[in-house]
Amino acid sequence: MFYREAGQFKISYSADMAIFPIAQDRIAVLAIVAAAFLLMPFVATEYFLNSIMVPTLILALAAVGLNILVGYCGQVSLGSGAFMAIGAYAAYNFAIRVPELPLLVSILLGGVVSAMVGVFFGIPSLRIKGFYLAVATLAAQFFFDWLFLRAGWFTNYTPSGSVNAPRLDVFGWTVNTPVERYIFVLGLVCVFTLLAKNLVRGHVGRQWMAIRDMDIAAEIIGIRPMYAKLSAFAVSSFFVGVAGALWAFVHLGSWEPLAFSIDRSFQLLFAIIIGGLGSILGCFLGAAFMWILPIFLDIALPPLGELVGWTMDKATVSHFSVMIFGALIIFFLIVEPHGLARLWSIVKEKLRLWPFPY
Amino acid sequence: MTLRVRSFPEVLLSVENISLAFGGVKALTDISFDIRKGEIRAIIGPNGAGKSSMLNCINGFYHPQQGSITYKGVRRSQMKPHEAAEQGIARTFQNIALFKGMSTLDNIMTGRNLRMKTGLLWQALHLGPARREEIEHRREVERIIDFLDIQHIRKTPVGRLPYGLQKRVELGRALAAGPELLLLDEPMAGMNIEEKQDMCRFVLDVNDEFGTTICLIEHDMGVVMDISDRVVVLDYGKKIGDGVPDEIKKNEAVISAYLGVSH
Numbered sequence: 001m002f003y004r005e006a007g008q009f010k011i012s013y014s015a016d017m018a019i020f021p022i023a024q025d026r027i028a029v030l031a032i033v034a035a036a037f038l039l040m041p042f043v044a045t046e047y048f049l050n051s052i053m054v055p056t057l058i059l060a061l062a063a064v065g066l067n068i069l070v071g072y073c074g075q076v077s078l079g080s081g082a083f084m085a086i087g088a089y090a091a092y093n094f095a096i097r098v099p100e101l102p103l104l105v106s107i108l109l110g111g112v113v114s115a116m117v118g119v120f121f122g123i124p125s126l127r128i129k130g131f132y133l134a135v136a137t138l139a140a141q142f143f144f145d146w147l148f149l150r151a152g153w154f155t156n157y158t159p160s161g162s163v164n165a166p167r168l169d170v171f172g173w174t175v176n177t178p179v180e181r182y183i184f185v186l187g188l189v190c191v192f193t194l195l196a197k198n199l200v201r202g203h204v205g206r207q208w209m210a211i212r213d214m215d216i217a218a219e220i221i222g223i224r225p226m227y228a229k230l231s232a233f234a235v236s237s238f239f240v241g242v243a244g245a246l247w248a249f250v251h252l253g254s255w256e257p258l259a260f261s262i263d264r265s266f267q268l269l270f271a272i273i274i275g276g277l278g279s280i281l282g283c284f285l286g287a288a289f290m291w292i293l294p295i296f297l298d299i300a301l302p303p304l305g306e307l308v309g310w311t312m313d314k315a316t317v318s319h320f321s322v323m324i325f326g327a328l329i330i331f332f333l334i335v336e337p338h339g340l341a342r343l344w345s346i347v348k349e350k351l352r353l354w355p356f357p358y
Numbered sequence: 359m360t361l362r363v364r365s366f367p368e369v370l371l372s373v374e375n376i377s378l379a380f381g382g383v384k385a386l387t388d389i390s391f392d393i394r395k396g397e398i399r400a401i402i403g404p405n406g407a408g409k410s411s412m413l414n415c416i417n418g419f420y421h422p423q424q425g426s427i428t429y430k431g432v433r434r435s436q437m438k439p440h441e442a443a444e445q446g447i448a449r450t451f452q453n454i455a456l457f458k459g460m461s462t463l464d465n466i467m468t469g470r471n472l473r474m475k476t477g478l479l480w481q482a483l484h485l486g487p488a489r490r491e492e493i494e495h496r497r498e499v500e501r502i503i504d505f506l507d508i509q510h511i512r513k514t515p516v517g518r519l520p521y522g523l524q525k526r527v528e529l530g531r532a533l534a535a536g537p538e539l540l541l542l543d544e545p546m547a548g549m550n551i552e553e554k555q556d557m558c559r560f561v562l563d564v565n566d567e568f569g570t571t572i573c574l575i576e577h578d579m580g581v582v583m584d585i586s587d588r589v590v591v592l593d594y595g596k597k598i599g600d601g602v603p604d605e606i607k608k609n610e611a612v613i614s615a616y617l618g619v620s621h
Contacts (some may be wrong), residue, residue, distance in 0.1 A: 013496045014489065131565065195482040202488060203467070203474040210457050210468050217455035220417060221535060222443030222472040278459065278548035 003351040019197055036186055041179045049178040056291045057189045058246045063283035064196045064270045065239025070269070071277035072200050072210030073232035075125050076133055079140035080240050080268045085260035086144060087114040087241025087250035089154050095166040096156060103169050107245040114241025115234040122233030122248040126226055141262050162256040165249040181250050188246065192239060197280050199235060208232050211276070240268075274332055276339025285340040293328065297321035364587060366394035370539060370571050371416065375426035378411055378595075385411040385420065386595045393539065398565055399573045400586035404615060407592040409575045410452060413541045416573070417444040417449050429539075431596055442473060448537035450528045452544045453577075458515060458517035462527050469534030470495045502530050506560060522553040531559060533568075540564065542574040546581060554578065558585055583607065591615070 003024050020026045044053065066080045091110030094101055101109070117140075124136040148154050155163050168175035168184070175184045176229040199205050207228040210218035219225055248255050267290055275286020298321050305312040312320070336343045372392035378385045386408045394397045401409045414420040416427060418437035426433050429445065448469070457465050473496060480488035503509055511519060516527055523543060525530050532540055545561065547553045562585055564570050576582045582589060583603040591599035591606060593615040599606050606612055 001550065013493045017492065017496070046499075198484035199478070199482050200493065203471055203476075204478060204481055206460070206464055207471055209460050209464070210471075212460050213457035214455050216419075217451065217457070218413045218468075220419065220443065220449060220467055221441045221454075221531065222440045223468070224440050235478070 003348065003354075005352075016203045017201070019201070024348060033046075035192065037183070041182065049182045052292060052295065053182055054178075054185050055247075055251050056288050058243050058251055059268070059271065059291055060284045060287035061189045061192055061246070062240050062243035062268055063275065063285060063287045064193060064280060065236045065241075065243060067080065067270045067272045067275075067277065067280070068200065068208070068239065069232050069236035071279065071282075072205060072212060073208035073229060073236075073273055075122070075229060075232060076130060077236075078134050078262070078265050079121060079137035079138040080270065081260045081262055082144040083118055083240040084244025084247060085148055085257060085266060086117050086237075086259065087111055087244030088149055088253045088255065089163075090114065090241070092156065092163055092165070092248065093156075103166065103249075104171070106166075107249065108244040111238040111242035114306050115238035118233045118237025118241075119230050122230050125229045125233070127353050138262075141265055142352045145257055145261060148260075160256075162254055164254040165252070168249060169292045175250070185246060185250055188242075192242065193280060196235075196239065200280070204228075204231060206271060212278075219252035251290035270329065272339075274329060274339055276341030279339065281343035281344065282339050282341030283343070289332075291339065294321055294325050299322055360586075364397070366397045366587070368395040369393070371429045372394040373412075373416070374426050374428065376412075376415055376422045376427070378408075378415060378420055380420040381562065384595050386415070386592075389425070389592070389595075389597050390588045391597065391600055394570060394588075395571055396565075396569060397571060397587040398561070399571075400582045400589045401573065401575045401592065402579075402582055402589060403592035404575070406594075410426075410543055411595075412592065413449060413543055413573070413575065416442075416539075417541060418446050422567055426508040426609050435609075443535065444582055446536075446538035447541065448532040448535045448539075449541035450532050450543060450545060454524045454528055456516045456524055456528055456531070459515060461513050462508060462519070462530075463503070464497065465527055466499045466530045466534045467495065469561045470499065470536075471529040472535060481612055499534055502533050505533075505563070506530050509556065522549055525549070525553075525557065526560070529557075529564075533564065533570075537570060538570045540570050542572060544575050544577065546576060546578060554581060561585060 005022045005024075008021075008023055010021065011092075015021070018026075020029055040049075040053070043221025061214045062080060062084060065083075066077065069075050069077050085109075087110040089110075090113035094106040094109045095103065095355060098106075121137060121140045125133050128136060149161060155161055168181075170184065173180075175181055200208070207218070207223050208231075210221075210223055211225060211228045211354060218228070244260065248259070252259060271286035271290045272283060273286070274289050275284070293340055300322055301317045301324075305317075332340065336346075369392045372390075376389045377387050389412065393475060399414060403409050415422050418439045418441060421436050426435060428434070429447070457468065460468070474491055476488040476491050480486055481503075486603045503512060506529065508523065508526055508530065511523060511527075516524055519527065529542070529545065532542075542561070543578075544566050546557050548556065558581060561572060561574070565572055574586070583606075586603060588602055589599070590597060591609070591612045593611075598611040598615055599609045601609070
């Protein structure tokens with residue numbers, strides 16, 4: 001009833017190609033973004049911003065990057081943790097070794113270095129596919145875990161192996177308080193998400209999807225598999241690298257290689273599978289699912305236990321939280337194997353017709 | 359019954375003494391024929407005769423061990439599929455090879471990918487040249503969508519379309535490249551009579567309106583004899599006949615290959 005596009009005629013191709021061709025969608029998205037920028041800083045607690053919003057947004061950005069590779073180009077990667085680490089350590093080294101560089105530039109350069117390494121580790125994809133490629137990207141994960149732990153140069157020879165982020169100075173604006181951190185991350189994530197969306201709806205995005213859906217046919221209509229695959233690796237690693245730099249600088253503040261272990265790779269891969277492969281919205285839903293749900297369970301379980309007269313200790317809570325989280329992952333995958341984004345599009349389809357059955 | 363008697367002086371592509379073997383299996387043996395500019399050329403033959411292998415050689419997917427292919431006056435030995443595409447050879451497949459997760463519109467837009475040149479950065483911004491290019495090609499693609507009468511399925515993911523429409527979308531994707539030579543591998547396989555009639559009409563229209571040279575593989579003899587200008591007949595990887603449909607119908611070797619002979 002409220003969500004119906006009747007009467008909205010497109011009279012130009014650019015109107016038809018808009019990201020949100022339906023007016024209600026445009027209004028809703030604008031409202032959400034406006035609320036995130038203008039309302040959230042005033043109503044949210046510091047804990048909420050620091051531990052929930054900032055990490056979720058950064059993970060969503062990394063998921064966008066990974067989704068470009070896995071969801072759009074169909075190349076499975078288990079090395080996203082490593083590419084986050086590369087982004088983080090490269091940005092750190094740029095920041096401490098070339099102090100004149102503005103912080104934002106260091107972060108972007110971190111992404112660029114990650115993109116170059118990504119292209120290198122993408123080369124096997126020209127010969128191998130699927131699970132075998134996943135194993136090849138796993139090599140990147142283990143190699144960089146080892147490198148950042150053992151090669152002192154990358155951590156500026158800090159004895160503990162743990163490094164501290166430089167002061168967050170963005171063109172004279174010192175990003176310090178939780179609200180400022182949140183706004184900084186939110187701004188970057190919005191910009192990069194828009195760029196990613198433009199890429200996947202543009203002709204390079206179509207090349208990626210063509211390679212994903214049928215690589216032989218793609219080659220026969222003139223798509224060069226090498227360019228398509230390596231550009232997907234480059235763009236994907238760039239996004240993941242920037243997210244890694246943000247994760248280290250803004251979320252963690254000080255970190256060691258363990259922050260970017262294989263667990264992070266799995267977390268991102270699950271996020272895009274649950275959120276929806278080949279969907280930008282899915283990245284956000286998946287990242288929120290992976291980050292917020294465990295925290296929510298940790299908080300919600302003890303009071304629930306009290307309700308039935310069972311006082312849980314901390315260990316029991318965390319065990320139960322993991323079990324319920326795992327069960328929910330399986331539940332969602334059974335209900336909708338194409339992820340939360342597909343679930344949402346089904347809801348939208350129903351909303352268009354509501355209150356009528358068809 | 360050939361109603362259209364047309365003449366084509368200029369040779370667009372000629373195949374000379376092509377032999378292709380997979381290990382011990384000889385798919386093609388010493389095949390030579392030519393495709394002239396503007397004609398509809400059919401390749402026929404029983405199953406396993408090497409028809410699809412022949413098309414695969416022409417667009418660079420297979421590399422024959424012997425022989426050469428001359429296209430637009432340039433003789434070439436080995437060529438990659440995307441190079442063939444760059445030179446104006448497009449094709450469709452026997453078992454549909456569409457990008458199933460993408461919409462009809464996106465599938466046909468992919469066909470124009472060779473003509474889209476803006477860099478990654480502009481595309482990421484979706485401004486200026488990237489936007490202009492996208493709109494310009496969208497206009498071309500919409501013409502093809504109109505031509506094939508598939509406006510209503512523009513935004514539908516092709517995986518959900520029925521078989522006949524998928525075949526049509528695949529033709530659209532090949533046309534979007536604006537090819538000089540269009541290779542159609544069994545465009546009417548598995549269709550009912552009406553769908554076949556539609557597809558024949560599209561093939562003839564493409565040939566008439568765009569002047570595209572067409573080389574097609576087809577099993578329906580009625581269709582082949584009606585729409586093609588000249589026919590090549592293959593059997594067990596060898597050429598057994600080549601000529602206008604009326605000649606082919608009378609050719610003894612062709613009749614025996616199709617009907618069998620009593621020994």
